[in-house]
Amino acid sequence: MKKWLLPLALIFGIISILSGCSSKQSSGNGTTTISFLHWRGEDAEVLNTLINKFEKENPTIKVKMDIVPSDQYLTLAQTKLRDGKTGDIFTSFPGAQFEQLSKAGYFTDLSNDDFVKNYNENLITNGQKDGKQQAIPYQLVFNQPIYNTAIFKKLGIEPPKDWEGFLQVCETLKKNGYIPIAFPGDGAPAQFLNSMVMNNEPNEDALKNLQVGKTKLTDEWWVKTLSQIKELNDKGYFQNDVLGTKTDGAVALVAQEKAAMLATGSFAISSVQKQNPKIELDTLAPITVSADQAKYEGIHTSTFLLAINQKSEKKEAAKKFLAFLSQPDVASEYANGTSQHVTVKDVQYDSPSLQKLEPWISKKTLFQPRYTITNTNVEKAVTGSIQEVLGGTNAKEAAQKAQDIVKQNVSK
Numbered sequence: 001m002k003k004w005l006l007p008l009a010l011i012f013g014i015i016s017i018l019s020g021c022s023s024k025q026s027s028g029n030g031t032t033t034i035s036f037l038h039w040r041g042e043d044a045e046v047l048n049t050l051i052n053k054f055e056k057e058n059p060t061i062k063v064k065m066d067i068v069p070s071d072q073y074l075t076l077a078q079t080k081l082r083d084g085k086t087g088d089i090f091t092s093f094p095g096a097q098f099e100q101l102s103k104a105g106y107f108t109d110l111s112n113d114d115f116v117k118n119y120n121e122n123l124i125t126n127g128q129k130d131g132k133q134q135a136i137p138y139q140l141v142f143n144q145p146i147y148n149t150a151i152f153k154k155l156g157i158e159p160p161k162d163w164e165g166f167l168q169v170c171e172t173l174k175k176n177g178y179i180p181i182a183f184p185g186d187g188a189p190a191q192f193l194n195s196m197v198m199n200n201e202p203n204e205d206a207l208k209n210l211q212v213g214k215t216k217l218t219d220e221w222w223v224k225t226l227s228q229i230k231e232l233n234d235k236g237y238f239q240n241d242v243l244g245t246k247t248d249g250a251v252a253l254v255a256q257e258k259a260a261m262l263a264t265g266s267f268a269i270s271s272v273q274k275q276n277p278k279i280e281l282d283t284l285a286p287i288t289v290s291a292d293q294a295k296y297e298g299i300h301t302s303t304f305l306l307a308i309n310q311k312s313e314k315k316e317a318a319k320k321f322l323a324f325l326s327q328p329d330v331a332s333e334y335a336n337g338t339s340q341h342v343t344v345k346d347v348q349y350d351s352p353s354l355q356k357l358e359p360w361i362s363k364k365t366l367f368q369p370r371y372t373i374t375n376t377n378v379e380k381a382v383t384g385s386i387q388e389v390l391g392g393t394n395a396k397e398a399a400q401k402a403q404d405i406v407k408q409n410v411s412k
Contacts, residue, residue, distance in 0.1 A: 004204050032317045033062040037080060037087030039070040040304065042271045046337035054324045061317045071186050071247070074376075081106050084311030088318040092135055092305040094126045095371030096379050101307075107134035108308035108315060115326035123302045123343040126371070137302035138325070140341040141264040144195040144285035144298050145370050146272070151178060151260045159284040161291040163228070169404055170237040173260045181232065182259035184250035185243035187385040190370055190379075192263040194299040195285035197225050198366045202295040207382065208372035213410045217385060217403040218396075226385060226395035228288055233390055238263075242390050255279065265299075266360075269353055270339040298360060301342050301368040381405035 040047075044067065051063045068085055070078050074097055080086040081101075090106075092098050101107060110116055111133045116124075119136060129134035152158070156177055158245045160166040170180035183192070197206070201221035209215040216222075232238060238243060239253060251268060253259035255275035262268055266283050273279060285298040306325065324330055331344035336351040341361070349355055373379045381402040388398035 001399075031060050031062050032314055033064055033066050034088040034312075034314050034317050034321060035066050035086045035090075036321070037066045037068070037077065037090040038249075038304070039068055039073040039091065040338075041067045041069065042274065043334075043338045043340075046334060049337070050325070050330060050334060051095045053330075054321060057324070058317075061320060063321055066154060069217055077101070078104060078106070081309055081311065084309060084313060087309050088312040088314045089321055089403060090307055090309055091138075092307055093371070094137065094301065094303055094305060094368075096374050096376045098126070098129075098135065098305060099261055099374040100376065102129050102134055106307070106310055107120070108310045108312075109134060109324075110136065110308065113323070114317065115323040116220035118326045118328065118331075118345060119343050120345050126303050126367075127304060127307075134323075136326075137305050137308035137343050138331075139267070139302065139304040140343055140361070141265050141267045141301050141303060142283050142298055142357065142365070143191050143301050144283055145181065145192070145261045145263050146269055146281050146283045147255070147261045148243075148254065148257060148268060149280045149282050151257065161287055162294070163286070163288050163290070166286045166288075167231075167235075170232065170235070174236060179239045179253060179259035180237040181239075181261045181262045181263050182245075182250040182253040183233075183238040183242050183390075184245050184247040185387065185390065186245075188263040189249070189383040191265050192229070193225065193382065193386060194366075194368045194370055196229060197369055198285070198296045198299060199287060199289045199294050200225050200228075202366070204369065205372065208367045210382070210406050211373065211375050211378055215275075217382065217406060222385075223395050223399045225288070226389045226398055229386055230389040230395055238390075243387060251275070265301075266357055267340065273339065273353065281353060283360065288335045295364075296366045297363045297364040299368050300360070300365040301371060302370075375409050377409045378406050381409075 044065065047065060055062060078101060081090060090099055109132045116133055116136065123140060124137050125141050127137050145325060155172055157169050157172060160169050173180040206215050233242060250262060251271045252275065254262045255272045272281060287294050306322055310314055312318060326344060328344055328346045332347045333344045335342045335347055335349060335354060339351055339353045341354060349358060370379065385398045385402035388401065389395055
């Protein structure tokens with residue numbers, strides 16, 4: 001019997017070693033695969049190029065993108081982050097989603113990481129909470145309509161400086177066979193409201209103060225905003241079936257040059273140009289008051305907040321990828337490839353579309369008011385009131401209905 005013990009021990013030892021080798025192979029032959037969760041599907045081609053560069057520099061790390069459509073990201077992101085297996089590095093919208101994810105403990109403190117120094121400190125404050133840099137906004141965008149400069153030039157139109165001028169521009173476009181404004185019902189309410197409200201109520205905390213009862217959606221400034229949006233729709237300045245139009249459909253209208261403006265923001269430029277590389281685009285903000293009453297020229301947002309999932313078991317690998325994205329040369333390649341300005345310092349903008357928008361960086365713009373709302377239900381009430389007037393509801397009635405929802409969520 002004893003003669004069998006040694007061979008058996010050797011056999012079991014070999015099996016154990018092979019089993020261990022097999023286990024290592026199943027985890028990627030010594031490589032670590034991290035998940036990059038975000039909503040920018042239109043950036044996938046550029047990001048894949050950058051990921052390939054990163055993987056060559058870091059052969060033991062693989063990056064897998066997990067992309068969720070932007071209109072679903074708010075509701076799905078937290079669910080995907082929960083077990084730590086998806087979104088080792090992930091993105092967040094500013095405002096309500098950032099607050100929600102922060103309270104849930106998903107952010108890893110990045111305050112002491114060297115790559116944070118690569119960013120313009122004035123543009124990343126909305127990724128800070130409780131004295132910590134919990135996330136880093138990567139993109140600098142302008143949340144106001146983009147427009148076809150060739151159409152404007154052909155018709156002798158200049159970006160208007162007051163509300164009457166904006167209405168006249170829309171009327172001229174309509175009479176010449178163009179849809180003045182392509183308005184996606186799923187995304188534009190949350191974007192278009194910002195430039196529409198910025199001069200009707202120039203207090204930067206107007207929407208934020210809804211949450212503590214200092215302002216109301218039944219106040220004159222919001223009723224006026226809803227009335228003006230309804231006016232644009234009633235006069236036929238949006239496409240038919242506004243609420244049934246998805247973002248992709250609205251983008252196509254602009255790319256096909258059927259619509260002259262798109263009621264979202266500069267972040268949509270790359271999507272339009274992918275369908276029509278020759279199209280020339282710029283951005284403008286509707287001025288809802290007289291020229292002498294206008295305080296702001298437009299809206300800016302630092303968004304696409306990059307973060308490390310606190311529940312991840314691969315934080316070091318994720319931080320290496322975040323540090324890579326934070327390098328000025330890498331950020332430049334991302335910016336020029338996606339037509340997105342970024343918050344990284346010392347970036348060179350070679351893209352003609354970005355160079356055209358660069359003057360907006362020095363204009364008097366307001367940080368996106370919607371992102372000052374940190375209560376999701378209040379935010380939904382605000383955007384929901386816009387959808388109500390687009391559906392035909394009177395502005396005062398829509399405002400009152402929304403205010404009733406806000407009242408239920410006001411801080412006591």
